[in-house]
Amino acid sequence: MTHPLLDLAPLTAAHFASIERRVAALLGTEQDVVVMQGEALLPLEGCIRGGAHPGSTALNVVTGPYGQTFGNWLRDCGADVVDLEVPFHTAVSAEQVARVLAEHPEIDFVSLVHAEAATGNTNPVAEIGEVVRAHGALFMLDAVASVAAEPLLPDAWGVDLCVIGAQKAMGGPAGVSAVSVSERAWERIAANPAAPRGSYLSLLDWKQRWIDGGRKALLHAPAQLEMLALEACLERIGSEGLDAVTARHAAAAAATRAGALALGGGIAPYVHEARHAAPVATTLRAPAGVDARDLVAKALAADPSLPVMAGGGPLASEMIRINHYGVDATRGVVQSSLAALGGALAEHGRPVDLEGARRAAGESWD
Amino acid sequence: MTHPLLDLAPLTAAHFASIERRVAALLGTEQDVVVMQGEALLPLEGCIRGGAHPGSTALNVVTGPYGQTFGNWLRDCGADVVDLEVPFHTAVSAEQVARVLAEHPEIDFVSLVHAEAATGNTNPVAEIGEVVRAHGALFMLDAVASVAAEPLLPDAWGVDLCVIGAQKAMGGPAGVSAVSVSERAWERIAANPAAPRGSYLSLLDWKQRWIDGGRKALLHAPAQLEMLALEACLERIGSEGLDAVTARHAAAAAATRAGALALGGGIAPYVHEARHAAPVATTLRAPAGVDARDLVAKALAADPSLPVMAGGGPLASEMIRINHYGVDATRGVVQSSLAALGGALAEHGRPVDLEGARRAAGESWD
Amino acid sequence: MTHPLLDLAPLTAAHFASIERRVAALLGTEQDVVVMQGEALLPLEGCIRGGAHPGSTALNVVTGPYGQTFGNWLRDCGADVVDLEVPFHTAVSAEQVARVLAEHPEIDFVSLVHAEAATGNTNPVAEIGEVVRAHGALFMLDAVASVAAEPLLPDAWGVDLCVIGAQKAMGGPAGVSAVSVSERAWERIAANPAAPRGSYLSLLDWKQRWIDGGRKALLHAPAQLEMLALEACLERIGSEGLDAVTARHAAAAAATRAGALALGGGIAPYVHEARHAAPVATTLRAPAGVDARDLVAKALAADPSLPVMAGGGPLASEMIRINHYGVDATRGVVQSSLAALGGALAEHGRPVDLEGARRAAGESWD
């Protein structure tokens, strides 16, 4: 009763370490990388509980739903939290961040999401990083939705804690994730008496027992299959070329936006400026008087496998979201998604130019 | 350096035999089933070389390209061959078969393809089987493109050699295949001095060394991963239910035909009568003056992953083929294929009703 | 660039729920089961942080290294902790537990490890459970090393929180794990203001958002491959039969003990009484004057793949451990381990009866 997912030889520490190195190479980082054995929420929570504590003040940039989660964790750690919220149709700017930092010189931790799949925005991390570094705060970035979809340079941008998962643009598994940790982040966490220690949430455990121990013994049995899948997707990204992968995502975003604009029927890009649009998902505003959930249901009735969904939470009635990441960052998925959305608009009696949308998306892709 | 496809425990004879039994259950057959370690061409060639010989006369029903391959093998075996060719836009009828059999009482072997993916036809095997049985000839059926896509009852229909592969409607692997063999087929092959023996092509080897030996030792190391994949797809068909799987294929065929009729633009179903249309692929005639290959290229430019292709050989310029089998027998793939084809027609300046096609296909599916 | 570990269709909530049900069936429990997306340390930590809090008093039974980890977590939660430590060469008894409970009526939480792979003991959970139930405390059991190796009946035994992993006797993956949660455990955790909420460690999140939400939406993308491997190993246990799997482990333990006794050379079972011996690992005391690490190194020089290791921490110099779980719970692995150990003893000049050991192990197995 043999099965391809059972009875594999255990993943050795050396093999695990080699996967870790490949993640570091993907991020172009010289910093330590910790590959955590859980979804990316695990290192994100570990970073915040490691970096925040009573007496610290955090700037939490809220450009989507994860910002709220981060705020909850920060407050739970006893930190003072300054929330910088921007409307969901736009990215945050470095100027906005700089202003808050100037108003709150006590801020010593900044949390930011790079690309927001939920709103379709992407934030200018390079510029924000410069501002944060000048201020001196520790800088945590959630790059789950940006890695492999757009340039991501944690070292150049001064990111102290850069968290990634493989399940979006990387086309890989969700069950393991990774975080790069700068020297000063390690110092900060080590100095935090409330930082998780001896815990599944702990980054320090990995530092002290795995990294400082010479990467000889893992902390516990790893999620082996997810690790092998992570390795396989890194191999595949290497074959396609990281630049080609990000270019494919950029093309998908541009083609979806162009196609949606040509489609008509009363929809409009949710993100006002194209330069703010995330390469992993395009968000669209439903026509006045039409519930986005209805449109999505009609589009999915035609093809339930399409990466089309209504917005989350309060945006559910007004926002349509087209995902185009990983294996969905293709010309075909973009075209099919636009066609299904156009069909749904037509069913609502909205005049649409299906052929124009197809042509605009195709020309944009080329 | 562990890998999910390496170092599996060897497939035991008992496990192999259990997969064989599941294939028999899928076919509802009481006859022996031989699982051959190669693509379905292997058992097809094995059947013909086992059944045909100098002095025998074969009726070879040619309703698509494989009929020509069968004819070549039959002649290579020294058999006299009566080819019954029907135009590719229609199925053969039991009356046509009966007429040839009546004219050639010496016919002792009949070869037929059930569903023809290449032309989009499916032949009425139940009725033909009755005629062949009355005549007394050995009846070989190529059911690769029909198994799991439409009813297939080799025992009830008097099929002596029923060959299947898993790569179409079954959604499984192509590297192993199977054939059910009736008692009288075994007798015929055993009595044929020219039947392959001690050969990769030999059915008799499997009979004598595997089946008659109590299924204790395989003839050689099997294609283990393909066998496990075959088992997995049989398991999955069991979960969905064979009737549900065939119903899904019927729905896909009907929806594609309905959508294509509503699309307009000068295309027309290649198969004249809907009852002759194969559930695995729908073939369409390109509009006069438009090369089918151009249309397909344009459709695939929009989405290279769509199961849309030009016809083979002489049909290349005039036939468009939409496959809808296995994981492609879904509402979504049908809709996307129709949309892409409609877009391609529009690019050629043909007036198409994209929304009407979408609606017709959707309603047909429901 | 396709790969068997990439691009699988996402695991649906219904599929996830069906795996959850299979875990519940394995445990024969009517209680809720939460399948956590991490190694078993994750639910163990979640259980303790969910159940313990300032003001609660915990009885922490320490029969191996995990007891110390549990004690750390309990203290970190602010609970008063009564440690009941027993020598590592024996199991704890229900009487010992009863005595401590009688002395500390305030105890409201009991943590226990079922089988201790590190010491080779297994604790009498049925009897202890009766005592704990009579006392009224919440009862958490770490059954990672006992599940599928020996009877495990959380409901009958009054276990409120029964944590399992698949990586030992189940022969499955380590990257996901599970815990059964009784109604009163849910109440206790819900009433604990310090219980993790909105956290990767949280059991309550799974209760409120997954279970109470009708198992419609997962909390985050699951470790899909580990889940599929968990399903595959449950399927395989079902095929072999759970009773047969536990019988195989019992046979491996008895044969190893019998073989070691017959081998001579100065080694002796570490666990004094055979009825206390764990079915997953047999621990042996090295001969006086011989370092266990030397013996193990010599044994592994002969075969580095053998499941033979030195004891952990302070036991390293004196304890040899032979694991025999999962695919290693076979006659062959037991025999090879004994032979390698015998060879190592012979290299140290100890007189050994290799053939007697082989015979004794073989007869015990039969």
Place this chain on the structure above:
Amino acid sequence: MTHPLLDLAPLTAAHFASIERRVAALLGTEQDVVVMQGEALLPLEGCIRGGAHPGSTALNVVTGPYGQTFGNWLRDCGADVVDLEVPFHTAVSAEQVARVLAEHPEIDFVSLVHAEAATGNTNPVAEIGEVVRAHGALFMLDAVASVAAEPLLPDAWGVDLCVIGAQKAMGGPAGVSAVSVSERAWERIAANPAAPRGSYLSLLDWKQRWIDGGRKALLHAPAQLEMLALEACLERIGSEGLDAVTARHAAAAAATRAGALALGGGIAPYVHEARHAAPVATTLRAPAGVDARDLVAKALAADPSLPVMAGGGPLASEMIRINHYGVDATRGVVQSSLAALGGALAEHGRPVDLEGARRAAGESWD
């Protein structure tokens, strides 16, 4: 219902061609390589049916059971066959081959097995190749049991048809196999009117439709999973290094032989000279009066997973065979096999030196 072995994206022609190139690199050949979609018996049969015909004369070197199979095929093709049989305890020599070639100037085809797993011999192909080349005959080599276990240089040795499978020393799949084909082999086959054409057995089909067609379209759907496994094992061999893999096999053979000699108890190497011993399997002669099958049954009773077996056919009662290839070419498997065999001899009352065998094997390995 997703499964790692189902629904993979189809293997493209380019990917298939890249695997073909990696096989060529493994063989260090400049010749065409055909990757056949079946076990190695398929290309072996294809080579003989392609190269032999009425009027040709073949020298068939019989050093094991496959030689008889080759003789059957050669005769079935109508060729005159000169069988050169050597006793199974020795390799054939180049001198013996030269003598037969001198006696039969009409010989135009030579078939030879490189390493014989069944007898434990390996034949001196380099020297034989020189003799065959001087004679001018076409030279077919069955290298299934030698590839990756010992040097294999088809181009340098003048091998015209070099057939390999991945299931032995390569540690890969059995369901696909490969053959390198020299220019003059292609010419010979093309000139043979009886060579398989339009057949699953045909090499020419691959030449004309795949290679000469620019490797654009496969002849039929491939055994995709077996192809991916072949690629994975080539990748793994590349990581370990081909020289390291062959060295590991040489060490396993030497250690097994040394251990068996030290074990005593009346067994003796079947292959008289160590330089003739195959690196994939060591064959031993059972003591007088002891049936090899009894010894093997006793050894396997201790560990059914050991690669120990009785000889085939007429050798069953006298020959014990220890396989040590692929993942079994390890120190541990060798030691465990020797220990089990020693135990079995002891059960028969034969005096054995288990510890001496263990030491001799270990020292030989080092």
